[in-house]
Each structure stands twice: as C-alpha cells, then as structure tokens.
Amino acid sequence: MRVLLFTGKGGVGKTTAAAATAAAAAARGSKTLVLSTDPAHSLADALDVALAATPTEVDTGLYAMQVDAQAAFERTWREVQAYLLTLLERAGVDALQAEELTVLPGAEEVLALLEVTRQVTTGPWDLVVVDCAPTGETLRLLALPEALTWYVERVFPAQRRALRAVRPLLSRVSGPVVPREDLFDAVERLHAELLGVRAMLTAPSTSVRLVLTPEAVVVAEARRTLTSLALYGYRVDALLANRVFPPSDEPFLAGWAAAQAEQLAAVRVDAGGLPVRELAYRASEPVGLAALTELGTALYGEDDPAAPAAEAADLVGVERTADGFELSMALPLARSSDLRLARSGDELILTVAGHRRVLALPSALRRCTVAGAALTDGRLVVRFEPDPAVWMRT
Numbered sequence: 271m272r273v274l275l276f277t278g279k280g281g282v283g284k285t286t287a288a289a290a291t292a293a294a295a296a297a298r299g300s301k302t303l304v305l306s307t308d309p310a311h312s313l314a315d316a317l318d319v320a321l322a323a324t325p326t327e328v329d330t331g332l333y334a335m336q337v338d339a340q341a342a343f344e345r346t347w348r349e350v351q352a353y354l355l356t357l358l359e360r361a362g363v364d365a366l367q368a369e370e371l372t373v374l375p376g377a378e379e380v381l382a383l384l385e386v387t388r389q390v391t392t393g394p395w396d397l398v399v400v401d402c403a404p405t406g407e408t409l410r411l412l413a414l415p416e417a418l419t420w421y422v423e424r425v426f427p428a429q430r431r432a433l434r435a436v437r438p439l440l441s442r443v444s445g446p447v448v449p450r451e452d453l454f455d456a457v458e459r460l461h462a463e464l465l466g467v468r469a470m471l472t473a474p475s476t477s478v479r480l481v482l483t484p485e486a487v488v489v490a491e492a493r494r495t496l497t498s499l500a501l502y503g504y505r506v507d508a509l510l511a512n513r514v515f516p517p518s519d520e521p522f523l524a525g526w527a528a529a530q531a532e533q534l535a536a537v538r539v540d541a542g543g544l545p546v547r548e549l550a551y552r553a554s555e556p557v558g559l560a561a562l563t564e565l566g567t568a569l570y571g572e573d574d575p576a577a578p579a580a581e582a583a584d585l586v587g588v589e590r591t592a593d594g595f596e597l598s599m600a601l602p603l604a605r606s607s608d609l610r611l612a613r614s615g616d617e618l619i620l621t622v623a624g625h626r627r628v629l630a631l632p633s634a635l636r637r638c639t640v641a642g643a644a645l646t647d648g649r650l651v652v653r654f655e656p657d658p659a660v661w662m663r664t
C-alpha cells in the first residue's frame with residue numbers, strides 16, 4: 271500500500287496532478303483511490319464526474335471520493351463544542367458569536383485526514399492519492415497531532431486530576447460548566463485518532479509530492495515548504511513543476527520560457543538530488559479522465575507513478591562520537607538565520623521560520639547537555655555531551 275500526498279501553493283495544479291497520477295497508476299493496474307481533503311469540490315470538477323462521500327468507481331481500478339468532513343466533524347467535535355458553548359454563553363457571549371468562536375480552524379481538513387487514515391488502514395487499495403489543501407494550511411495541520419500530544423500528555427492529566435478533586439465542590443457553586451469526564455474522553459479519542467493520522471502520514475510507504483510552477487514567488491514558498499516538511503518528518507520524494515511554457519519564437523512566450531528556465535535551474539540545484547518532473551502548459555484545461563490520463567503519462571512516462579521517486583533520506587539519526595552524541599536531521603534548504611534551538615527538560619524544541627517541532631530526546635541524550643549545533647549540507651547536527659552531574663546520579 272502506497273500513499274501519495276500532493277501539496278503546494280494555491281492554484282499550482284495540486285488537484286490536477288493528483289488526479290493525473292491516480293489515473294496513470296490505475297491504467298497500469300493498481301487499485302487506486304484518489305480523494306480530496308479540500309472542501310471545494312475541485313476534484314469532481316477536474317475528473318468531470320459527480321463524487322460522493324464513499325468511493326465511486328470512475329474507471330477500471332480508479333476510485334474517487336470527496337471526503338464529507340462536515341459529517342465527521344459533527345461526530346467528533348460536537349461534544350467538545352457543546353461544552354465550550356455553555357462556557358461562552360455563561361460568560362455573556364452572544365450565542366451566534368459563541369458558535370463562531372468554537373469552530374476549530376482547519377478542523378475540516380483534520381477530519382478529512384481522519385477519513386484518509388480510515389481508507390488507508392481498512393480499504394482495499396494498492397495506492398491512495400490525496401489532494402491536500404494549499405501548503406500553509408497543510409503544514410499547520412501536520413504539526414497538530416504533535417502539539418495536541420504535548421497538551422494531552424502534560425496539561426490534560428493534571429487538569430483532569432485536579433478537576434476530579436474539585437468537581438463536587440465547583441458544581442455546587444457554578445453549575446454544570448466544569449468539564450465533564452466525557453469531554454475529556456472526547457478529546458482523548460480525538461487525540462488517539464490524530465496520532466493515527468500522524469503515523470499514517472509519516473509511514474515509510476507515504477511520500478509527499480510538492481507541486482510548483484516555475485515562478486519566483488512560488489519557488490520561494492516551495493523552498494520553505496521543503497524545509498518545514500523535513501522538520502515535521504515527512505518524506506518528499508519528488509517535485510512536480512507544472513505549467514512549463516514550451517520554447518517559442520513569439521516574444522511574449524519566449525520571455526516567459528526564459529524566466530521559467532532560470533527558475534527551473536535553481537529548483538534543480540535546491541532540490542538536492544530529488545527528482546524534478548516537468549509538466550508542460552497545456553493549450554486547454556486538462557479536465558476529464560482522458561486528458562488527465564494523458565497528463566499522467568506525460569508526467570511519468572514508463573515509470574510507475576506509485577514508485578518512490580527517491581531514496582528517502584535518513585530523517586533523524588543519533589550517532590555516538592568521541593565526545594558524546596550527535597543528533598542529526600535532514601533540513602534541506604534551511605538557513606541558520608531562520609533556525610532556533612532550545613532545550614526544555616527532556617525535549618529539544620526546533621523552530622524553523624516560524625514552524626515549531628518538539629523532539630522527545632532518546633534516554634541517552636536526556637542525560638547530556640547541548641554542546642553546539644551546526645547546519646551543513648542540508649543537515650542540522652546537534653552535538654550532545656554527557657552532563658557529569660546527571661551521569662553520576664544514575
């Protein structure tokens with residue numbers, strides 16, 4: 271079972287590339303499901319078929335579905351929301367405003383990913399192709415399970431214990447606004463499900479394909495995305511450069527082609543060995559199965575669209591050195607000036623250009639101090655030295 275996630279800046283061709291990849295894989299005999307986590311119905315528009323919240327066979331071996339995040343959302347978030355609503359209304363917030371405040375930003379996308387995980391773990395598929403939301407949103411969501419883990423493991427048990435002790439007292443004073451046990455259960459369930467999502471997204475059989483168009487603004491964002499994806503432990507196996515202008519004698523097109531060629535050359539250098547597949551600008555919108563299959567064939571040729579396009583780099587590794595240990599992590603294209611490193615107890619907190627990741631340290635490293643860090647050749651290396659005080663104690 272393979273999972274391919276398509277992401278990239280808004281409008282670069284994620285839906286088109288995802289559908290084309292799925293069509294090409296199905297044509298080679300893989301039982302393929304393509305689904306969109308985007309609430310807009312653009313996958314149905316690209317395929318030019320009506321889709322439902324369950325897989326529909328749109329061609330031999332090719333299934334597609336539009337995740338009904340709203341239904342999933344109702345199931346999971348309602349209990350939590352009900353509690354928040356009571357709380358806000360008691361605080362005098364207008365009911366309509368309260369309703370808006372309790373909508374979890376990006377919740378639809380998160381819940382769509384829950385459905386993707388269900389399909390991946392229980393479906394009959396050889397390949398699941400996911401058309402994701404634009405990068406900014408996707409990245410925020412990809413960090414969510416970890417952020418929630420931190421909350422559930424640290425803050426939650428303490429709060430739950432404390433509340434158990436004071437609830438009888440509080441309910442006499444303030445009525446039913448104290449979180450109920452079932453609310454904690456709902457959050458814990460959501461958390462367990464999100465951990466499942468994260469496990470699916472970071473599994474070795476899952477790859478991200480980053481779609482871009484060869485334009486300066488798009489390429490700049492793609493660079494940042496590559497670093498952020500690595501930070502969160504996602505494997506990018508290829509870059510897809512879409513809407514590449516063909517060479518032309520006509521000055522307007524020739525100008526574009528020259529500018530794009532320059533961007534493409536830079537992308538290839540920055541990609542550091544990741545394959546960059548090109549897709550030409552078509553004379554018309556590639557809509558419908560025939561156009562998408564043709565696009566998929568142009569994109570992959572004789573290659574299997576589902577095959578991992580690159581050897582996945584060793585994401586996080588720890589090695590013993592003469593002085594202690596070195597923790598290293600692939601962070602392609604990261605700049606030292608964008609990087610912050612902090613140690614908090616048993617954790618290392620890495621921030622790259624505003625994205626934060628909390629790395630739980632292996633036990634040997636917990637008893638060390640950070641001796642230094644360096645960013646070289648797309649890898650961050652953090653040096654650890656044994657902390658004599660701690661080593662003596664154990």
Ligand SMILES: Nc1ncnc2c1ncn2[C@@H]1O[C@H](COP(=O)(O)OP(=O)(O)OP(=O)(O)O)[C@@H](O)[C@H]1O
Binds near residue numbers: 279280283554
């Ligand atoms: N190679 C191409 N040649 C011509 N038109 C293309 C090509 N690739 C995509 N398009 C068209 O560009 C438009 C945007 O493509 P698409 O919807 O796949 O982008 P997207 O990244 O999914 O957008 P969004 O961020 O809104 O989800 C569509 O009308 C699509 O048909």
Ligand SMILES: [Mg+2]
Binds near residue numbers: 308
């Ligand atoms: Mg789209």
